[in-house]
Amino acid sequence: MKYINNxxxxxxxxxxxxxxxxxxxxxxxxxxxxxxxxxLFKTIYKIILxxxxxQYNIEKDIENAIDEIEKLKGEENASNK
Numbered sequence: 001m002k003y004i005n006n007x008x009x010x011x012x013x014x015x016x017x018x019x020x021x022x023x024x025x026x027x028x029x030x031x032x033x034x035x036x037x038x039x040l041f042k043t044i045y046k047i048i049l050x051x052x053x054x055q056y057n058i059e060k061d062i063e064n065a066i067d068e069i070e071k072l073k074g075e076e077n078a079s080n081k
Contacts, residue, residue, distance in 0.1 A: 016072060042065075
């Protein structure tokens with residue numbers, strides 16, 4: 001599972017990097033949207049696993065997802081300047 005997470009994070013980074021550099025193109029916008037959905041999916045999956053294991057401290061996972069989306073927002077604003 002650790003290797004899958006590393007590969008997944010690498011693809012997220014590459015998608016974000018390409019998407020931000022090519023934001024004017026349709027493919028760049030689509031990649032950004034897909035990466036946001038992937039971040040949300042990973043967060044929801046982690047929350048579901050924690051609830052199944054009766055671990056109800058999910059605030060950290062939600063904060064991490066918010067931070068990742070804020071980074072995307074900041075990178076997008078920086079590339080538009």
